[in-house]
Amino acid sequence: MLEKIPASPVAVLIDPARLQGMMEAVSAFGGGEGGSMTRLTLSREDADARNWLSRWFVDHGFAPAVDAIGNQFGRLDLAGPDAPVIMVGSHLDSQPNGGRFDGALGVISACEAVLAVRNALQAGGARSACNFVVANWTNEEGARFQPSLLGSSVFTGAAELDWALARRDGEGVSVAEALDAIGYAGHDRIAIPDALIELHIEGGPYLEQKTKRFGAFTRFWGATKYRLAFLGRQAHTGPTPMAERKDAVLAAAYVIAELRDLADHHGLDLHTSVGRLEVFPNSPNTVPGEAVLFIELRSGAPEILAAAEEALQRMIAQAAARAKVEFEVRSIDRRAAGRMHRGLVGLAGRVAAARGETILHLDTIGGHDAVSLSAVCPSVVLAVPSVAGVIHHPTELTHPQDQAFGTQLLADMLHVLATEGLSVITSGGPPQ
Amino acid sequence: MLEKIPASPVAVLIDPARLQGMMEAVSAFGGGEGGSMTRLTLSREDADARNWLSRWFVDHGFAPAVDAIGNQFGRLDLAGPDAPVIMVGSHLDSQPNGGRFDGALGVISACEAVLAVRNALQAGGARSACNFVVANWTNEEGARFQPSLLGSSVFTGAAELDWALARRDGEGVSVAEALDAIGYAGHDRIAIPDALIELHIEGGPYLEQKTKRFGAFTRFWGATKYRLAFLGRQAHTGPTPMAERKDAVLAAAYVIAELRDLADHHGLDLHTSVGRLEVFPNSPNTVPGEAVLFIELRSGAPEILAAAEEALQRMIAQAAARAKVEFEVRSIDRRAAGRMHRGLVGLAGRVAAARGETILHLDTIGGHDAVSLSAVCPSVVLAVPSVAGVIHHPTELTHPQDQAFGTQLLADMLHVLATEGLSVITSGGPPQ
Numbered sequence: 001m002l003e004k005i006p007a008s009p010v011a012v013l014i015d016p017a018r019l020q021g022m023m024e025a026v027s028a029f030g031g032g033e034g035g036s037m038t039r040l041t042l043s044r045e046d047a048d049a050r051n052w053l054s055r056w057f058v059d060h061g062f063a064p065a066v067d068a069i070g071n072q073f074g075r076l077d078l079a080g081p082d083a084p085v086i087m088v089g090s091h092l093d094s095q096p097n098g099g100r101f102d103g104a105l106g107v108i109s110a111c112e113a114v115l116a117v118r119n120a121l122q123a124g125g126a127r128s129a130c131n132f133v134v135a136n137w138t139n140e141e142g143a144r145f146q147p148s149l150l151g152s153s154v155f156t157g158a159a160e161l162d163w164a165l166a167r168r169d170g171e172g173v174s175v176a177e178a179l180d181a182i183g184y185a186g187h188d189r190i191a192i193p194d195a196l197i198e199l200h201i202e203g204g205p206y207l208e209q210k211t212k213r214f215g216a217f218t219r220f221w222g223a224t225k226y227r228l229a230f231l232g233r234q235a236h237t238g239p240t241p242m243a244e245r246k247d248a249v250l251a252a253a254y255v256i257a258e259l260r261d262l263a264d265h266h267g268l269d270l271h272t273s274v275g276r277l278e279v280f281p282n283s284p285n286t287v288p289g290e291a292v293l294f295i296e297l298r299s300g301a302p303e304i305l306a307a308a309e310e311a312l313q314r315m316i317a318q319a320a321a322r323a324k325v326e327f328e329v330r331s332i333d334r335r336a337a338g339r340m341h342r343g344l345v346g347l348a349g350r351v352a353a354a355r356g357e358t359i360l361h362l363d364t365i366g367g368h369d370a371v372s373l374s375a376v377c378p379s380v381v382l383a384v385p386s387v388a389g390v391i392h393h394p395t396e397l398t399h400p401q402d403q404a405f406g407t408q409l410l411a412d413m414l415h416v417l418a419t420e421g422l423s424v425i426t427s428g429g430p431p432q
Numbered sequence: 433m434l435e436k437i438p439a440s441p442v443a444v445l446i447d448p449a450r451l452q453g454m455m456e457a458v459s460a461f462g463g464g465e466g467g468s469m470t471r472l473t474l475s476r477e478d479a480d481a482r483n484w485l486s487r488w489f490v491d492h493g494f495a496p497a498v499d500a501i502g503n504q505f506g507r508l509d510l511a512g513p514d515a516p517v518i519m520v521g522s523h524l525d526s527q528p529n530g531g532r533f534d535g536a537l538g539v540i541s542a543c544e545a546v547l548a549v550r551n552a553l554q555a556g557g558a559r560s561a562c563n564f565v566v567a568n569w570t571n572e573e574g575a576r577f578q579p580s581l582l583g584s585s586v587f588t589g590a591a592e593l594d595w596a597l598a599r600r601d602g603e604g605v606s607v608a609e610a611l612d613a614i615g616y617a618g619h620d621r622i623a624i625p626d627a628l629i630e631l632h633i634e635g636g637p638y639l640e641q642k643t644k645r646f647g648a649f650t651r652f653w654g655a656t657k658y659r660l661a662f663l664g665r666q667a668h669t670g671p672t673p674m675a676e677r678k679d680a681v682l683a684a685a686y687v688i689a690e691l692r693d694l695a696d697h698h699g700l701d702l703h704t705s706v707g708r709l710e711v712f713p714n715s716p717n718t719v720p721g722e723a724v725l726f727i728e729l730r731s732g733a734p735e736i737l738a739a740a741e742e743a744l745q746r747m748i749a750q751a752a753a754r755a756k757v758e759f760e761v762r763s764i765d766r767r768a769a770g771r772m773h774r775g776l777v778g779l780a781g782r783v784a785a786a787r788g789e790t791i792l793h794l795d796t797i798g799g800h801d802a803v804s805l806s807a808v809c810p811s812v813v814l815a816v817p818s819v820a821g822v823i824h825h826p827t828e829l830t831h832p833q834d835q836a837f838g839t840q841l842l843a844d845m846l847h848v849l850a851t852e853g854l855s856v857i858t859s860g861g862p863p864q
Contacts, residue, residue, distance in 0.1 A: 096713040097666065143715040204671040221670070225716070234529065236823040237705035237728050238653070238798025239636040242695045244821075249706060250692055256685035263674045273669035274681060276716045277709065281528040283575040284657070284708045284726035285798070286824045289529075294716035296669050366670025366717070389676075391668040392718045 012120035012415040016404035019112045023403070026052060026092065026108060027100045036394035037100045041093035041139040042070065042175070047182035049092045053107065053136060060115060062134065066186025068161055069154040070138040070179045073190050076114055078121065078128035084422050086414060087193035088114060089135030090200055091151075091369060095143045099396025101201045103140055105384070105403060109199045110134045113411035117418055129421040132414065133193060137369045138184075144169045145178075146294070147225065147333040152372035156192070170278070194422055195344060196379040198370040199410050201398050205389030207360055213405050214357055215383035216348045217364035220371045221271075222305045222337035226295040228255075228316060232325040234281065234289035246324045248291035249279055254319035255293060255312075262311055270308055271298040271365060292330070298365050300337050335367060343425030344380035344413075351412035355405075366391075378425055382410060444552035444847040448836035451544045455835070458484060458524065458540060459532045468826035469532045473525035473571040474502065474607070479614035481524045485539065485568060492547060494566065498618025500593055501586040502570040502611045505622050508546055510553065510560035516854050518846060519625035520546060521567030522632055523583075523801060527575045531828020533633045535572055537816070537835060541631045542566045545843035549850055561853040564846065565625060569801045570616075576601045577610075578726070579657065579765045584804035588624070602710070626854055627776060628811040630802040631842050633830050637821030639792055645837050647792035647815035648780045652803045653703075654737045654769035658727040660687075660748060664757040666713065666721035678756045680723035681711055686751035687725060687744075694743055702740055703730040703797060724762070730797055732769050767799065775857030776812035776845075783844035787837075798823075810857060814842060 029049040030039030039045040050072055057064040062074030075085075090106020114132045121128055137155075142148025145167045153159035165176035179185040207215050232248035256274045263272040276294035297312060299305040320327045345361070352359045362383055364371070373379040384406035387397040398406075416424055461481040462471030471477040482504055489496040494506035507517075522538020546564045553560055569587075574580025577599045585591035597608035611617035639647050664680035688706045695704040708726035729744060731737040752759045777793070784791045794815055796803070805811040816838035819829040830838075848856055 095666075095715050095718050098713075098718070141715075142717055143713075146716060148717060202671075203668050205673075223670075234527075234825040236635050236798050237707050238655075238703065238730055239634075239796070239823065240703075240821070241637075241700070242692075242703055247692075247705070249709060250688060253685040253688035256682060257689055260674075260679075260682055268673070271670065271672075271674055273679075273719060275669050275718050275720060276714045277681060277711050277720075278714075279709050281530075281575075282708045282710075283527050283573075283824075284578060284728065285574055285580060286527050286530075286707050287705060288707060288709075289825075296716065298670060364671070366668050389672070391671065392715075393666040393721075 011124065012116050012411050014112050014116040014404065014408050014411045016400065019108065019404055019407055020400055022108045022111065023105065026104055030094065031100060034394045035100060035396070037094045037098050038096050039092065039094040040096060040144040041141060042144070042178035042182055042184065046093055047184070050136065050184060053092065056111060065188035065190060066184055067155065067188050067190055068186060069151050069164055070184040070186065071151040071155055072136040074134040076118060076132045078118065078418070079131050084130040084194035085133055085191065086130050086417055087133045087135050087196045088410070088414065089137070090198050091137045091140035093139060093141050095141055095392045097394060098392050099394055101396055101398050102203065102391055105201060105398060106199045107134065107136050109403065109407040109410055112407050113414055116411045117414045120415060121418060126419060128418040130417055140369055145175055146227065149367050149369055149372050152369035156372050156376045158372060158375060192376050194377060195425060196370055196373040196377055197344065197382065197410065197413060198368055199382045199384065199406055200368060201391065201396070202362065202383040202386045203366060203389070203391030204386065206362060207383060207385040208387065208389065210360055212360045213385060213402055214352050214409055215360035215362045216340070216345045217381040217383060218340050218345050218361045219300060219363045220338055220340065221298045221300045221363060221365045222302060223335045223367060224297045224305055224309050225333040226312065227330040228293045228295055229328045229330055230291045230320060230323070230325045231328065232287065232289050232323065235287040237285050237287055240287060245287050247287050248325050249288040251319040251323035251325045252277060252291040252293055254322060255315055258315045259295065259312070262308060266304060269299055269301055269304050272296065300363055302337055335371065338374060340374060340380045341378035341425065344378055347413050347416060347425055348380065348382055348409065351409050351416065354412065355409065382406060443556065444548050444843050446544050446548040446836065446840050446843050448832065451540065451836055451839055452832055454540045454543065455537065458536055462526065463532060466826045467532060467828070469526045469530050470528050471524065471526040472528060472576040473573060474576070474610035474614055474616065478525055479616070482568065482616060485524065488543060497620035497622060498616055499587065499620050499622055500618060501583050501596055502616040502618065503583040503587055504568040506566040508550060508564045510550065510850070511563050516562040516626035517565055517623065518562050518849055519565045519567050519628045520842070520846065521569070522630050523569045523572035525571060525573050527573055527824045529826060530824050531826060533828055533830050534635065534823055537633060537830060538631045539566065539568050541835070541839040541842055544839050545846055548843045549846045552847060553850060558851060560850040562849055572801055577607055578659065581799050581801055581804050584801035588804050588808045590804060590807060624808050626809060627857060628802055628805040628809055629776065629814065629842065629845060630800055631814045631816065631838055632800060633823065633828070634794065634815040634818045635798060635821070635823030636818065638794060639815060639817040640819065640821065642792055644792045645817060645834055646784050646789055646841055647794045648772070648777045649796035649813040649815060650772050650777050650793045651732060651795045652770055652772065653730050653732045653795060653797045654734060655767045655799065656729045656737055656741050657765040658744065659762040660725045660727055661760045661762055662723045662752060662755070662757045663760065664719065664721050664755065667719040669717050669719055672719060677719050679719050680757050681720040683751040683755035683757045684709060684723040684725055686754060687747055690747045691727065691744065694740060698736060701731055701733055701736050704728065732795055734769055767803070770806060772806060772812045773810035773857065776810055779845050779848060779857055780812065780814055780841065783841050783848065786844065787841065814838060
């Protein structure tokens with residue numbers, strides 16, 4: 001049963017049942033047993049979810065649009081063509097065998113919040129100071145295509161469109177081909193908004209541990225991602241003398257083990273991982289000729305990230321020498337650490353306080369599309385609690401009452417922006 | 433250009449050009465650039481090669497037969513139904529991106545040698561003491577389905593037919609389904625032969641290093657193969673604290689590195705490998721929840737193999753504890769070390785001597801179908817030189833003159849058995 005949302009002087013109320021209905025509807029696309037969700041970007045399931053969202057936009061008076069990298073938008077014009085634009089949203093794509101809330105809640109809560117604000121303004125006969133655009137970004141996850149945040153990076157100009165369209169998945173299919181296949185190679189040009197707000201599950205344990213219902217990511221960690229190939233030589237695992245083997249997976253194993261040691265050495269300030277490992281030819285009886293590692297280093301401190309990358313480069317060279325293989329760094333993707341917009345964080349605190357809550361200031365370690373957008377406009381990520389901190393797993397869960405509460409505060413923020421104008425965030429907020 | 437084969441008192445001569453023509457014909461099925469061969473067992477390419485062989489059998493007076501595990505036979509009856517049967521052959525399946533000679537040369541040389549012996553006997557008006565069967569065994573490689581030597585193991589009774597038919601490839605397709613799909617789920621029952629001779633590329637450097645043209649594998653190493661799963665927990669590689677991760681690939685890395693140390697500790701007497709590694713969900717941004725390792729231990733010494741397995745079990749448990757994951761041993765396949773038949777090795781030496789060669793006695797470390805057969809009948813593997821010892825790689829090569837010379841000695845052996853009877857091998861041979 002959904003909790004009642006506390007009263008507030010802010011005159012907008014979202015509809016928790018409508019929000020749940022929409023979450024259930026969108027979860028049908030790629031949803032599996034035990035809460036699992038497999039809705040890889042630009043897949044058939046993703047296309048179905050996009051089509052559902054597009055229909056929702058049309059049915060509710062939002063003008064749908066799709067840009068050349070497949071980012072999907074729904075614009076609600078409340079203030080005329082020259083008024084500021086507030087963009088709200090997240091992503092509908094998921095990890096393979098992931099959860100239902102990472103991304104999808106941010107898109108659905110945006111739909112509900114904007115709808116609630118429109119209805120409140122209409123009911124009160126009030127004029128809006130701004131227009132709203134709901135966004136669904138392409139390939140936030142980076143599961144099918146790398147790098148992650150692809151759609152939002154093209155949108156901000158951080159990535160070239162042609163380069164992004166040429167990225168290929170593990171089957172050799174390009175982003176351009178995948179967009180064509182589902183009919184989402186769009187032609188609309190959408191301007192950089194005046195502010196961006198993304199609601200997302202925390203994906204970490206801190207809100208729950210501190211019994212808070214709402215947070216804002218105020219800092220984002222930097223990330224350095226390597227796609228690295230070790231190149232050995234295929235040979236029979238039987239007769240080939242051990243001394244003559246050039247085993248690509250052996251070099252990979254050295255790096256995987258040492259990367260973990262590196263993180264442990266740094267305590268809480270560095271996260272490292274090898275989440276994906278491609279082995280060729282991957283036959284039980286053949287010494288692997290090639291191993292491709294997808295390596296991530298993450299830290300909130302630029303100097304730690306830089307030192308970790310130097311250490312990584314040393315361990316790659318040493319592992320290659322020890323296993324007698326060559327290596328190629330196939331790509332490097334660096335995302336700098338930074339801060340979210342103080343004015344938006346302050347507004348989040350204000351609307352939370354109006355409903356009797358204090359917000360928790362968090363670091364975000366995973367990437368978010370709002371991190372891309374923060375380079376070009378005021379941006380923030382609002383966080384709602386994740387049960388047991390779980391993310392990227394079928395048991396990922398944000399309770400319905402927490403979904404509703406976060407969506408309510410999102411609507412409150414949009415309502416303040418609509419009624420008071422953007423000066424409420426540009427004139428500064430409380431210190432973080 | 434093919435060298436002339438030296439004269440011999442043994443009155444049979446193979447046709448090197450015909451042998452080359454057959455090798456070229458069969459290499460079309462699955463052959464790619466740079467000498468590569470991808471003819472996975474029971475694939476479309478394998479079916480094409482099998483159909484080609486079946487037609488060759490019919491065209492040359494061999495009676496084709498297929499048993500329930502898809503082993504393909506061609507019987508040439510020269511001595512009446514009750515006479516002894518000599519089986520000759522190897523396998524047409526290959527590794528992914530493997531070479532053209534591993535297996536295929538053994539089948540093609542068998543065809544050529546039996547044909548040459550039949551022609552020589554007919555030309556001389558001589559009666560044969562035995563019948564011949566050419567064999568093409570299913571799934572020798574173990575690349576698509578595990579374990580390797582599947583067809584010959586079912587044939588000898590070492591593996592149950594139903595169990596073998598239920599093995600599944602990485603896509604979930606069973607052996608039974610794959611046999612049905614290509615029309616090779618046969619019904620013929622073929623008896624255990626009175627002797628088995630397999631010609632194979634050495635796949636090692638010793639013939640070339642000692643400038644020998646011909647060898648016989650007199651001992652075979654034992655092998656212990658584990659399919660091992662580490663079971664961690666999927667989580668986001670960003671926010672999930674390092675201390676809370678249960679990373680299945682990290683445990684795999686520990687085992688891969690330590691297995692190599694174990695082999696190095698044992699010098700030349702132990703080979704270890706992890707040739708295949710399956711990672712789930714294998715997404716760059718998700719801590720791996722599962723890693724499946726295909727581990728091999730091989731040794732000629734049973735006590736070393738047993739000690740290595742104990743060490744492996746210890747390192748699995750330690751790696752799991754260190755990475756905070758669980759593990760499951762999903763299958764164990766053990767093949768004992770042993771010796772090939774002395775009489776057949778002696779006969780190989782006799783025919784080589786008659787053509788001015790001495791044979792090199794070798795260990796075989798990789799499995800061969802003749803190793804399966806050696807449990808139920810006199811068996812031997814003859815070896816021809818591999819350039820640079822390469823095997824399971826597109827550059828795998830046995831020079832045409834070495835192919836021809838090995839095939840000639842195989843024909844010589846069959847001719848002696850046909851004209852002198854099986855007593856030449858059962859009455860013992862020279863000491864090895």
